[in-house]
Amino acid sequence: MSSTSLRAIALTLLLATGCAPGLVVIAPTAANAAGGVRPQVGKPLEEAIQDANRGNASAANDAVRRAEAVGGLTAAEEQAIAQTKSYIAAKTGNFSGGGGSATAAAAKFAADYNAQRYTAVTGEDVELLKKYNAFTAQDQIIVAQAYYLSGRPAQAVAYLKPLVSGPHPSQDALNLLQSAAYKANDNDALRFALEKLVTNYPSQKSWSDLLQLAENAKGLRDRQTLNLYRLRLRTGTLKTADDYTTAAEMALEYGSAAEAANFVQKGLDAKVLSGDRATKLLNTAKAQDTSTLANFAKLAAAADKARTGDDAINLGEELTGAGRYQDAINEIQKGIQKGATDKGDAQIELGLAYLGAGQKDEAVRAFNAVPQTDTNDAMIAHFWAIYARSSH
Numbered sequence: 480m481s482s483t484s485l486r487a488i489a490l491t492l493l494l495a496t497g498c499a500p501g502l503v504v505i506a507p508t509a510a511n512a513a514g515g516v517r518p519q520v521g522k523p524l525e526e527a528i529q530d531a532n533r534g535n536a537s538a539a540n541d542a543v544r545r546a547e548a549v550g551g552l553t554a555a556e557e558q559a560i561a562q563t564k565s566y567i568a569a570k571t572g573n574f575s576g577g578g579g580s581a582t583a584a585a586a587k588f589a590a591d592y593n594a595q596r597y598t599a600v601t602g603e604d605v606e607l608l609k610k611y612n613a614f615t616a617q618d619q620i621i622v623a624q625a626y627y628l629s630g631r632p633a634q635a636v637a638y639l640k641p642l643v644s645g646p647h648p649s650q651d652a653l654n655l656l657q658s659a660a661y662k663a664n665d666n667d668a669l670r671f672a673l674e675k676l677v678t679n680y681p682s683q684k685s686w687s688d689l690l691q692l693a694e695n696a697k698g699l700r701d702r703q704t705l706n707l708y709r710l711r712l713r714t715g716t717l718k719t720a721d722d723y724t725t726a727a728e729m730a731l732e733y734g735s736a737a738e739a740a741n742f743v744q745k746g747l748d749a750k751v752l753s754g755d756r757a758t759k760l761l762n763t764a765k766a767q768d769t770s771t772l773a774n775f776a777k778l779a780a781a782a783d784k785a786r787t788g789d790d791a792i793n794l795g796e797e798l799t800g801a802g803r804y805q806d807a808i809n810e811i812q813k814g815i816q817k818g819a820t821d822k823g824d825a826q827i828e829l830g831l832a833y834l835g836a837g838q839k840d841e842a843v844r845a846f847n848a849v850p851q852t853d854t855n856d857a858m859i860a861h862f863w864a865i866y867a868r869s870s871h
Contacts, residue, residue: 515555520546524563536571543567565589581613592621597629616642620652627655632662640668643675650680657688666692674865681869686714693862699855705729706827706859709738710866712745720751727760730800734793736767738800771797779810788814792825795832804836823849823856827863834867842867 516524527542546560561582568586584607591599601622608614619642626635639656643649653676660668673689676682690711694704708726711717717726723746730739743761746752771778775794782790791814798807811829819825830845846867849860 515553531567531570581611597625600625632659635659687716740764788817807832
């Protein structure tokens, strides 16, 4: 018999996709016991399970009593008996064989969930489990499921957020929070769930969802959108021809020709881009990049004489795209020291140069130094810091 309880089994049903099957109760079997279940104990337990599946609670409990009467039970046999009692109760709704108040409470909890009596699950069942000090962290997630399935996503969100606030949240709980937040139209909770997912369980799906949410932020400027496209490229979430083309055109607009060429080349390599438009865009970007690098000394000298540090930062951005990361760091640092018109973007550009150079700690510090006065810059920098810490 598996050592997994009925409550733990319920965790396999987390509804991240929004579908709503009932709790599937998996029958315990003596054959897959953790060890130490003798045939004279296991056989009546198997009979009890079969009786429960037929809805015959009386016969099932009689079979359990035969197993108990064997005597000299091992710890594994006692566990097998207790789980079989819970299974009988959950399948038949008969709690007389619950084997103790805590066991009976857990069985009622599972039975009510199976029967979609969600009000009982979130109310009296919780109180009963708490009364017998048997309310587990896994039970809490099931309660959140009950809120979600009964059409109360906002309550599911409120219930789940404290459960996932620690450093190592459950992935199932985060998936459920994401779904509940989406249903409740709670963008703050949705972003919270997605940030936790990309931090603890990074995947293309969670990054794509998070960055799509970010792209819908109010007041997002083109340069900020470009910084999101850069992160989408890093996380493998650029998908369409428009994605690659728009990213490349934005990079060209802001003077990062080498980066523009890279966007186009990545699109060609992925077989998403093709045709004359892509070829023309690639050639334009390469020509502009060649011109910039050929005139690097002149551009650097002009940036040194400029009244603000913006030219140095822009030159550093081009150098980052060209893979000359240390030169980029030097130029951007000079620009920041002289004074940047867009302080938030300057710090992000510095972080990108450090990240390209493989200096992740310095990159995180640069991202964290972005002023909080521009909420969109601060959001984007935060995402980049998450990526820098989790990337390999």
